[in-house]
Each structure stands twice: as C-alpha cells, then as structure tokens.
Amino acid sequence: MxxxxxxxxxxxxxxxxxxxxxxxxxxxxxxxxxxxxxxxxxxxxxxxxxxxxxxxxxxxxxxxxxxxxxxxxxxxxxxxxxxxxxxxxxxxxxxxxxxxxxxxxxxxxxxxxxxxxxxxxHEDAHARFDATRRSYQYHIHFHKDPFLHGYSWMVRDVPNIMLMNQAAAIIMEYTDFSCFSKSNTQVKTNNCKITRAEWIKTDQGIVFHISADRFLRNMVRAIVGTLMMVGKHEIESGAVRAIIESKNRSNAGTSVPACGLYLTEVKYPYL
Missing domain, CATH: 3.30.70.580 (Pseudouridine synthase I, catalytic domain, N-terminal subdomain)
Structure with missing residues (x-):
C-alpha cells in the first residue's frame, strides 16, 4: 500500500x-x-x-x-x-x-x-470536519455602482439596522435552525452554535457578519432574507422567535441573492 x-x-x-x-x-x-x-x-x-x-x-x-x-x-x-x-x-x-x-x-x-x-x-486532518469556526459576510448597497455589481446586493430602501440587530441577537439564542435550511439536505442535525450575528454600517452600505461552528445549506442567505423582513417593517423583530421555533423553512424569509455572500474565515485548532 x-x-x-x-x-x-x-x-x-x-x-x-x-x-x-x-x-x-x-x-x-x-x-x-x-x-x-x-x-x-x-x-x-x-x-x-x-x-x-x-x-x-x-x-x-x-x-x-x-x-x-x-x-x-x-x-x-x-x-x-x-x-x-x-x-x-x-x-x-x-x-x-x-x-x-x-x-x-x-x-x-x-x-x-x-x-x-x-x-x-497530520494524516487524519480533515478540512471539513476539523473546522471549529466559519465566518461569512453578506454585503448590501443602496445606490447603483458598477464596481459592486456582482459582489454586493443592491436594494432600493435602507432598512432599519437597529431592528435587524435586535432580531440577530434573538437568533443567537437558538441552536436548531431547520427553518433556515434548504429542504432535503442529508445532514444528521440542524443544530449550529452561532457566536456572532450583527449588522455593521460601511461607506458603501451595510454588511452582515455571522460566525458559527457550522452552517446549513442556504442558511446565511435565508437568515439575511428574514432579517431584511424585520428591517423593512414587514415583521416584528420578536417574530423571529416564532419562525425559528416553527422549524419550517416556509415561515422564514426568501433567500437573498448569492452575489453578496462571502466565506471570509475558517478556523482550525492546528493552523
């Protein structure tokens, strides 16, 4: 061998x-x-x-x-x-x-x-299973900019970031995120431990920062879509609790476009 x-x-x-x-x-x-x-x-x-x-x-x-x-x-x-x-x-x-x-x-x-x-x-090191933390960013801007096209999601109206951060804090209280997962994914559990979830203003718009030990398929884009519903006053920030506890994907927001999403960091205990 x-x-x-x-x-x-x-x-x-x-x-x-x-x-x-x-x-x-x-x-x-x-x-x-x-x-x-x-x-x-x-x-x-x-x-x-x-x-x-x-x-x-x-x-x-x-x-x-x-x-x-x-x-x-x-x-x-x-x-x-x-x-x-x-x-x-x-x-x-x-x-x-x-x-x-x-x-x-x-x-x-x-x-x-x-x-x-x-x-x-070492011979047993595994890029997927050994990762202890992953971080993503989702970028949104509000004015047409050819240099952001394809790298950030342009929306017309500025959402209420304070309300979105209130809802993001609620998300961090939970571990079962079935409501944000694409259906029919072959995973053993929908539990994730989120350690950061917050919106930050930038010169170009706003950026959502999220870190967790693992993520489900389509999870970040579904979370952003749900938080945008809060920011646009379509639902109350407290409604996020009911959405998460329902464990039903159809109750959460629409997945936002892929262009604004970036995997920014992956951490391992030995790197």
Whole structure:
C-alpha cells in the first residue's frame, strides 16, 4: 500500500462564474479546476475535500481543502526539485517546494481563483470536519455602482439596522435552525452554535457578519432574507422567535441573492 502525506491548500475565489465549490455534472466548479491543476503540477491524480460547499455565485476570501500526495513519488518533483531532496522531509513536497507549487498552480488557474498556501498536516486532518469556526459576510448597497455589481446586493430602501440587530441577537439564542435550511439536505442535525450575528454600517452600505461552528445549506442567505423582513417593517423583530421555533423553512424569509455572500474565515485548532 502506497504511503501518502496529507496537505491543506488555502485558496480564495470569485464565485461569479462557477456553480459553487463542489464538482457538478455539466457545470464548471472551483473544485473541478483545482483538482485538474493539482494533478498537472503534482503529476498524479488528486482529489480535494473542501471545508464546505459554497453555492453558485458565492465568493470565498478564505477557503481550505485537503488532498493526499504519494510519499517520495519522483513524479511529484521535477529535476531541479529532486536536486533539493536533501532539504526535504519524508514526503512528496520539499520544504523549498511549497512556493514553487503555489506559483505553478496560480499560473494554471484562471484569475478568479487564487492559491495562497500549501500546508503539511497530520494524516487524519480533515478540512471539513476539523473546522471549529466559519465566518461569512453578506454585503448590501443602496445606490447603483458598477464596481459592486456582482459582489454586493443592491436594494432600493435602507432598512432599519437597529431592528435587524435586535432580531440577530434573538437568533443567537437558538441552536436548531431547520427553518433556515434548504429542504432535503442529508445532514444528521440542524443544530449550529452561532457566536456572532450583527449588522455593521460601511461607506458603501451595510454588511452582515455571522460566525458559527457550522452552517446549513442556504442558511446565511435565508437568515439575511428574514432579517431584511424585520428591517423593512414587514415583521416584528420578536417574530423571529416564532419562525425559528416553527422549524419550517416556509415561515422564514426568501433567500437573498448569492452575489453578496462571502466565506471570509475558517478556523482550525492546528493552523
């Protein structure tokens, strides 16, 4: 059995042109392009496992995936890199090699996907299951701006941010968020521990910041849609309690457009 070394790869991407992170049939995804680039650079088949799955059009300022590389496989190194083998550890990527691979990957990938780092980790490290906190931002602006188009949601009327923050504080009191989850998702639990949920004013508009140990599919966009109902005085802030306790997706607000959503941070105990 061939021994393998596990690595984390850190990347960022503009999700506008992609059908999310995860490989899809008949659609281009970030994972598909990354796997192909890694296989080209490392000269062996590579399959990545991501820290989560972002939906079509969602952006990521920080995203992690892991992959395994055969130990001491000479195909993973070119001649100049093999000459540096004396400086390497007992795995397929030499110490000096990380920067070379990052530059090589970035030269193969399109401009809207950027590799930041490759990190050696222990063999059981898992990009998805080991993450202890994930953070998202949702951006909203109120005036037409060609430089925000596709990267922020434009709405006409400014909502009441104070009321939305009151409702956001209520959300943090709960753990079962079935009402904000896309239906028919194959997860064992809809429980999440939210540690931050607040709206902040910016020069360009408003940004919703949310952090939790995990998120359900479509959860952030459904939360933002519900909080916008509060901000537009369509429901009272206290009505959020009834929505959450109903555990019924149809009672929550409409999911807001993907363009304003960014995965901004993923935390691990060993990074």
């Amino acid at each position: 061939t021994a393998k070394q596990r690595y984390f790869i850190e990347l960022a991407y503009d999700g506008t042109k992609y059908h999310g992170w995860q490989i899809q049939q008949n659609a281009v995804s970030v994972q598909e392009l990354l796997n192909k680039a890694l296989a080209t650079i490392l000269r062996q088949p590579i399959e990545t496992i991501g820290c989560g799955r972002t939906d079509t059009g969602v952006h990521a300022r920080e995203f992690f995936a892991h992959f395994d590389l055969e130990v001491n496989n000479p195909l993973a190194m070119d001649d100049s890199q093999q000459a540096e083998e004396s400086k390497s550890t007992d795995h397929g990527l030499s110490t000096i090699d990380y920067g070379l691979k990052v530059r090589g990957l970035n030269s193969l990938l399109p401009p809207d996907i950027a590799i930041k780092n490759i990190i050696q980790v």
